[in-house]
Amino acid sequence: MPGSNATDLTFFLDTDHSPFVLFDRHGVIVYLNDAAEILLAYVDKRELFDLALSYAPNDFGARTTPMELHYRQLNFYAVTVAYRDEEQIGIRLYYRPRTRSSQPVDPSRLKTTNINTILEAAIAHFSMKNPTRFDLLTDADLPEFKLDQNGFSKLLRRTLHLFRASADLHISLTMAVGESIMIDHTRCPIVRLTIQANGRYSDDDRTIKALADAMRIITLLDEHRILFDIPFIQE
Amino acid sequence: MACYDLHIYIPKEVRMQNYATRSETVQQIIKSLNLTRTLYVSSIIIGEPWTGKRTLVRHLFPDLPTADGHDQEAVEALLGQTDALIIEHYEKIPNTQRLDFEDKYVIAIADYAGNTKLLDETFAFIYHMPPLRDRPEDIQLYADLYRQEATRTLMLDTDISLEGDILDIRQNLRSLRASIYQEVLLQKGNRDALERGLYHYFLDRLPEEADYHYHLGLFEKPLLEAGLHVYGSQLRLAEALGINRNTLRKKIHAWL
Numbered sequence: 001m002p003g004s005n006a007t008d009l010t011f012f013l014d015t016d017h018s019p020f021v022l023f024d025r026h027g028v029i030v031y032l033n034d035a036a037e038i039l040l041a042y043v044d045k046r047e048l049f050d051l052a053l054s055y056a057p058n059d060f061g062a063r064t065t066p067m068e069l070h071y072r073q074l075n076f077y078a079v080t081v082a083y084r085d086e087e088q089i090g091i092r093l094y095y096r097p098r099t100r101s102s103q104p105v106d107p108s109r110l111k112t113t114n115i116n117t118i119l120e121a122a123i124a125h126f127s128m129k130n131p132t133r134f135d136l137l138t139d140a141d142l143p144e145f146k147l148d149q150n151g152f153s154k155l156l157r158r159t160l161h162l163f164r165a166s167a168d169l170h171i172s173l174t175m176a177v178g179e180s181i182m183i184d185h186t187r188c189p190i191v192r193l194t195i196q197a198n199g200r201y202s203d204d205d206r207t208i209k210a211l212a213d214a215m216r217i218i219t220l221l222d223e224h225r226i227l228f229d230i231p232f233i234q235e
Numbered sequence: 236m237a238c239y240d241l242h243i244y245i246p247k248e249v250r251m252q253n254y255a256t257r258s259e260t261v262q263q264i265i266k267s268l269n270l271t272r273t274l275y276v277s278s279i280i281i282g283e284p285w286t287g288k289r290t291l292v293r294h295l296f297p298d299l300p301t302a303d304g305h306d307q308e309a310v311e312a313l314l315g316q317t318d319a320l321i322i323e324h325y326e327k328i329p330n331t332q333r334l335d336f337e338d339k340y341v342i343a344i345a346d347y348a349g350n351t352k353l354l355d356e357t358f359a360f361i362y363h364m365p366p367l368r369d370r371p372e373d374i375q376l377y378a379d380l381y382r383q384e385a386t387r388t389l390m391l392d393t394d395i396s397l398e399g400d401i402l403d404i405r406q407n408l409r410s411l412r413a414s415i416y417q418e419v420l421l422q423k424g425n426r427d428a429l430e431r432g433l434y435h436y437f438l439d440r441l442p443e444e445a446d447y448h449y450h451l452g453l454f455e456k457p458l459l460e461a462g463l464h465v466y467g468s469q470l471r472l473a474e475a476l477g478i479n480r481n482t483l484r485k486k487i488h489a490w491l
Contacts, residue, residue: 109337111275121270125360128263149274150337153359 022090023049030088039093042071052091056081069093073218073229110146110233115191118149119173122156130164137172142191146233148215155211158204159195159226166197181231183216188231190218196225254287254294255380257372261291264362268295268342275318277341277357279325281348282364285409288344291364292321296342304328304345314339331357367404367411374411378402381412385419395422456490459483 010031013020019036023029027049032040040048057063062082069076075096083089116138123134163169176190205221212219218229256262264280271278272295280288300317302310304324311334313320318339325343328334331353348354354361367374378397386394395418403414424432433453444450459472466472469487473480 111338113274117270118274118276121267121274121360124263124267124270125362128260128267128362150276150359153271153274153276154356157360158355 020092052081052089060084109148111149112144113147114144126160133168135170139174151215162201163197170196183231191230191232193228257376258370260365275338276359277336278360279343279358280362281345283366284346285407286364288364367407381415385416391423395419
């Protein structure tokens with residue numbers, strides 16, 4: 001256990017922003033800090049254990065390896081793997097600092113919106129040039145919330161355009177149960193919009209990320225999928 | 236939670252007062268514009284002149300104030316006064332970057348795209364109104380509408396036929412309408428009207444084209460075409476016109 005010989009370091013590890021997990025030789029978790037608990041909501045512990053074994057130093061000690069890791073909206077730029085005996089191995093993942101919009105959300109831009117209306121308009125717009133079949137899973141009872149309507153419409157148009165070669169497109173729009181994001185020191189529930197196909201273009205990813213960031217929307221740009229976590233602001 | 240396959244419903248024809256279309260693309264534009272009417276978003280419709288952009292917008296949004304892009308100050312003034320507006324000839328605005336569309340409902344209309352990158356950054360929705368040549372279903376629809384309009388306007392008792400290659404769509408709806416009015420006048424013109432038409436035709440061309448034989452074709456060619464259509468054979472036509480069969484054959488050879 002950490003710090004068992006002298007000082008108990010558990011408190012300090014728990015308050016660390018970076019996830020840390022200690023495994024035994026069989027991949028059973030011996031200890032994990034609070035940040036790692038959040039991480040394990042997005043990644044299987046077996047995958048983390050495999051990651052630790054893959055990037056462990058050749059001999060006892062620690063090794064830090066820079067790498068891009070993405071688990072949904074959690075992005076990491078490096079891992080450190082350490083072990084001092086054959087019984088336990090620890091892995092620490094380093095969060096990539098999130099680029100925050102320098103300006104707070106301008107409340108005057110936020111209008112009470114039925115997001116389904118914007119989605120429907122964007123699909124009608126996209127369908128003009130693309131014979132794509134849509135498979136929609138939407139929450140028709142989703143309450144209205146405040147959104148930059150022009151900005152979000154632009155974001156959606158550009159995002160759908162990345163799927164212009166797809167014959168089928170799966171779209172889901174739901175509340176992300178139990179999840180939230182901090183907006184200007186206020187915890188906001190999340191509306192999750194997922195657009196998925198067999199593949200997509202990525203030529204506009206940077207602009208899409210910038211547009212989303214400006215609206216405090218968390219973006220996940222996968223090979224087959226784009227996910228937006230939209231703050232559900234009602235006040 | 237609703238889960239369903241989305242099939243965009245396209246009716247065979249959309250008719251509003253003074254606006255009609257059978258084009259799926261135009262119907263999608265109408266649908267999308269209707270969906271966004273309660274939102275604060277900016278949209279632009281780009282298309283060749285006379286494709287019906289302005290007519291469509293005016294009929295969807297008859298109460299919105301309009302500014303013309305030829306006058307940037309007027310556009311800026313209207314933007315300052317109202318939350319919802321139409322901007323015609325958007326491509327003519329000298330400095331579009333001075334315009335602030337935030338928190339506005341804007342529908343811009345442009346004959347061409349210009350700086351596409353800037354349009355991409357400015358507008359939430361960018362629609363392309365197809366030219367009439369890409370909307371064959373609308374050519375016939377509008378030809379029928381204009382024919383009815385022309386026979387009504389010119390107070391004609393009977394309808395006309397629009398057979399053959401007489402529909403001019405080079406300038407989209409504008410030239411289509413003109414070609415139909417021209418055809419209606421020609422088909423329903425009486426002898427006096429035709430003579431007056433020919434009189435002005437010759438006035439325009441003489442003395443430069445003083446060629447009797449060439450101008451004779453104005454009379455003989457349509458007479459022979461109509462005659463063959465009615466009588467079916469040269470023999471019967473020659474008899475009906477009271478001319479020699481060899482003479483008729485020579486004229487047919489010369490004109491048809």
